[in-house]
Amino acid sequence: MELNRRNFLKISGAIAAAPLIKGGKSANAAQKPKQSENLYGCLVDTTLCVGCRKCEEACNKRHNLAKPNESFEEKAVLEKERRPDETSYTVINKYYQKNIGSLTWRTKPTFVKFQCMHCNDPSCVSACIVGALTKTGKGPVVYDAKKCIGCRYCMVACPFQIPAYEYNNPLTPEVMKCTFCFEYINDGKLPACAQVCPMEVIVFGKKTEILDLARNRIKKKKGKYVEHIYGEKEVGGTSWIYLASEPFDKIGLPKLDHKAPPRLTETIQHGLFKYFAAPIALFSTLGLIMLTTNFLKGSDKSNKKENNKDL
Numbered sequence: 001m002e003l004n005r006r007n008f009l010k011i012s013g014a015i016a017a018a019p020l021i022k023g024g025k026s027a028n029a030a031q032k033p034k035q036s037e038n039l040y041g042c043l044v045d046t047t048l049c050v051g052c053r054k055c056e057e058a059c060n061k062r063h064n065l066a067k068p069n070e071s072f073e074e075k076a077v078l079e080k081e082r083r084p085d086e087t088s089y090t091v092i093n094k095y096y097q098k099n100i101g102s103l104t105w106r107t108k109p110t111f112v113k114f115q116c117m118h119c120n121d122p123s124c125v126s127a128c129i130v131g132a133l134t135k136t137g138k139g140p141v142v143y144d145a146k147k148c149i150g151c152r153y154c155m156v157a158c159p160f161q162i163p164a165y166e167y168n169n170p171l172t173p174e175v176m177k178c179t180f181c182f183e184y185i186n187d188g189k190l191p192a193c194a195q196v197c198p199m200e201v202i203v204f205g206k207k208t209e210i211l212d213l214a215r216n217r218i219k220k221k222k223g224k225y226v227e228h229i230y231g232e233k234e235v236g237g238t239s240w241i242y243l244a245s246e247p248f249d250k251i252g253l254p255k256l257d258h259k260a261p262p263r264l265t266e267t268i269q270h271g272l273f274k275y276f277a278a279p280i281a282l283f284s285t286l287g288l289i290m291l292t293t294n295f296l297k298g299s300d301k302s303n304k305k306e307n308n309k310d311l
């Protein structure tokens with residue numbers, strides 16, 4: 001797909017080639033990330049999705065992920081709700097919404113693409129004590145495996161249950177999640193999933209522009225959409241936003257507070273550190289005593305050695 005396709009909103013030459021991964025942070029320095037005016041995002045219009053899974057396939061290829069057991073042509077997998085995992089940074093789920101008693105009325109289903117939402121104020125970033133996750137100025141929340149210590153706080157903190165872990169890789173396990181194809185974005189290209197989508201479900205562009213687009217679609221097609229842009233306000237806003245014709249909590253997108261949760265995770269994290277302080281002081285004292293004792297023992301041993309030599 002070329003850059004002038006409709007699913008791309010003014011990617012403009014303004015996207016700097018500067019690397020997106022920034023330096024780490026100290027354990028208690030998780031600050032509210034600065035929001036760039038050049039924040040990018042994607043609008044996912046679920047009303048257009050036909051569940052072809054081409055986005056899943058493109059993402060899998062782009063990131064050299066392990067091939068799934070079933071081919072990407074297989075649509076039966078859509079019948080069971082899935083979450084992104086270490087082999088799939090994005091998944092499509094299928095929802096039928098008309099319930100009559102215990103029966104499900106099989107009308108036209110809604111297909112929903114899930115991936116990391118690239119939150120404006122991400123809990124995963126806040127929870128990571130070594131700064132392995134970073135919210136970049138252009139939107140992507142990126143991961144640096146070199147800094148990761150495998151604590152998996154990010155997995156617990158994420159309100160969307162996105163980060164996965166390579167449990168099958170005991171030597172060099174990594175946290176796995178959608179990267180927002182940040183290298184492509186830096187090169188002025190579309191994310192791999194947006195490039196291949198035949199229905200133009202995924203519209204990439206400046207966050208302000210995709211929000212305007214979403215508002216216009218709701219306004220122009222009264223009754224087609226629920227009057228809510230998911231991700232505009234949830235958890236303080238997300239780079240990926242959604243339109244739908246069904247209530248979002250019925251199609252797998254959780255009802256969440258408008259307040260970003262990082263402040264909460266920081267409180268927990270800082271609490272942990274506060275309570276670590278006493279043991280650290282204790283261990284330091286014990287360490288000092290052990291060192292002194294060993295040193296004395298060592299001196300004693302060396303004295304003995306010396307003494308033995310003398311014998």
Ligand code: SF4
Pocket residue numbers: 115116117118119122123124125141157158159160161162163177
């Ligand atoms: S969706 Fe989860 S993993 Fe993605 S940025 Fe938000 S908190 Fe982090």
Ligand code: SF4
Pocket residue numbers: 058059060062089090115177178179180181191192193194
């Ligand atoms: S933005 Fe990239 S990493 Fe994320 S779902 Fe799309 S193709 Fe996968």
Ligand code: SF4
Pocket residue numbers: 048049050051052053054055056092111113196197198199200201202
């Ligand atoms: S490629 Fe587009 S139409 Fe096909 S499943 Fe993905 S989002 Fe839906």
